[in-house]
Amino acid sequence: MKLSVVPALLGPVGALQLPLFNAEASQSELSTSSKQLISSELLQEQVKAENLLKRAKELYEIAKLGEEEYQHPTRVIGSKGHLGTLDYIYSTLSELDDYYTITNQSFPAVTGNVFESRLVLGHTVPSSATPMGLTPPTKDREPVYGPIVAVSNFGCDASDYPDNLSGAIAFISRGTCPFGTKSDLAGKAGAIAAVVYNNEQGDLSGTLGTPTPDHVATFGISDSDAAPVLEQLKNGEKVDGIAYVDGIVETIMTTNIIAQTIEGDQDNCVMVGGHSDSVAEGPGINDDGSGSLTLLELATKLTQFTVNNCVRLAWWAGEEEGLLGSDYYVSQLTSEENQKIRLFCDYDMLGSPNFAYQVYNATNAVNPVGSEELRDLYTDFYEAHDLNWTYIPFDGRSDYDAFIRNGIPGGGIATGAEGVKTEEEVALFGGRAGEWYDPNYHQIGDDVSNVNLTAWEINTKLVAHSIATYARSFDGFPKRTLDDISSFSAEPRKYHGHRLQL
Template structure:
């Protein structure tokens, strides 16, 4: 597809108007042979091709693309639907296309839900709770005006319509977190006649999440910390009337966006090593670490790989809509036939590789609760860090990034990261350096996630690890477990609190 036509398709916001391009991932037998005179890829050679200057140049270019959104958003961003994201997709597509006949490039358009909160305010009694935060994808209050009513304590966890008393009609529902999703709670509150909802945390700390896919009865919904909620719970349990007001000016809409897939034309198409990162940022900032670092690493590794032959096909993916709830990767995996699913031997997720206060984080993907092969991939990362004299730490494999759909459909998965909003401990500072008590990325999901936010030492090392993972499996899957199913025991596990970067329950 010509790039100008691609951008035309992407710029359409009309529901149902997306141009759907079939994912043709078989090698093109009419294409020129690309391996003549090329050596088989090796980890050492591909790692040696990683040039930090190339990564820095790509990061600077990506930030310039994010600036294209300033007129519409008031600041640089690459959120889906923005000019910055359209330009990011164009950049990825055109870069891969410029590499000649090495890859088959496919795009996959799909419908995505996006939202933005312009203003919000929650007042309870005569106080404005500092921790009050509007949920992502919350609808606005009625007519985008403040609504008023008594705060009504909902029974249990608010996951059953019977938990909502009849006098909640015209009131603001006060709901404990737990058991079911935030979206379910908001919809049940709305169906009971509440004019707004406040979901308070059942553990220490603030509560910020997403309502997920819009539903008919969703109402304007805030999250509130356990600390801020406790006094009101006591008052309500004693029968005291607590009046409140809520105001949210927001928009939730559906647009069209796209994934970009590039697969080597050579290599065994029945045994593909797949890796991905997301091309979008949050609306609040340009996302040069999250996930510019991952998506640009893939672009650089894909570029350098063209120098070599491969025995197994290599498939790169740039997902759209990760920040809105893993939309692109979910859609991609859902659209795979059982036959195409079976061809993917493993999926590697690379999201945030250059965090300034970094740690070498490896997803703790074990075979016990994940598709067999996930643990072998985990061990490959561990062995790399150990062989380079680097410390590492395991982090939960809990659905926070684009591996989620793959492991839920029987595909072994794993990945590495450099850290997001987690706080670095004293032990981690001793292992990796950096500041104790600070986020791994103090600019996570913020305007300051620019090129200046990147730790280039971490990024270079992690890009070489990505190159190592690609080369290892592009050469051979010897010793790597065979696929056993297109379904996964992960489906039988308790639902995760995360689906993407935001809490969902």
């Protein structure tokens, strides 16, 4: 494993400063090359489980660079583990004989970390209490005390907040608007903290999203933990509370890495992506080491072939903080550059240990035209190999979100995260019913032992198939027009990344 970990690549703001390759010299060499035109079958033949496993072991060693600061391996943005990951990706690509132009895209990213928290409602410590992502700390990082005050409706308008909220803890129902809006309005009304309770069955873990000066320390709790408090307040009883959050919310610089084939029609690109970061809690070898390493492995194998259409590969930073890297990338595209991307394929978590072969149900009816054709390419592949598959919601949980919101057809595959596997799925895929697809999702146990090599290898072959199919030809795939580029949907989604936002 080659690690030239920073500081040589570190700029003054702490982001990797990666040079642009000059493509001019190698274009003529590639165009007169004797390499064979890309084919799905030949690219798939290059995929070996042992090579993927070797890269996973290398990535885990890189994650150990985060141990000094976090006391365990991690590749969360801003950590040495993530800087090492970026260096590993870039170093690997830079050795591929100028087959790609390689660029970096540094951008500001908001990140947060809660070191300690506690919530008391009356005489009870709710077991479901979870600090919202990007919550600020309580005042002076000390416990705050005050009465629990119920907020009217869903807390989405200033008029929902009562006059007696100053110095109190706002108690707000989930629904209608983002959690960040609720926290902001609670802060403006004088609340010292906020609790958002689920109005559906189950726990509630979400994110406040982009920070505002008026956000207050905010927790999510389950419907069952909220019920006795709501009953007491309804009966006119006084309920006091204690909230405590010791944490930070800060803006750092981090980096997307983009590699694009020098050969191929530069106005018609198939784009594929995975995220380079993990959560703070673990090394992220399945999430999303599996996806990002699949792309890196295929990037090396693709160099054996010529392509008719350009292939653009992306390693996003800040996905775990709310799709920050992909959001930023798409926001910087001009209309002309947007239209050059014929489709975007998202590859996040390809080797879950209790896997199912999952395909995003991206239909043309509610997504940019072409999304359904990509969806069908995936299902056709599984069926051609006598493998079962299942549809999963295309609901904004991964890096495809910004693309489809801006008119670019998208889709992808996955093998499951925290969802519970059913008996019916066991009949289709094997594994264990009643357990998560990835029992170590967002935990310290997401290490090398946490990937199912069979699923990972098969899905890497499918990723190879998607790249090769469109790198060879877009025949039959819907053409894009300037009309596609306007925002497809500005409405907030239930998810933006892995966390709920409303």
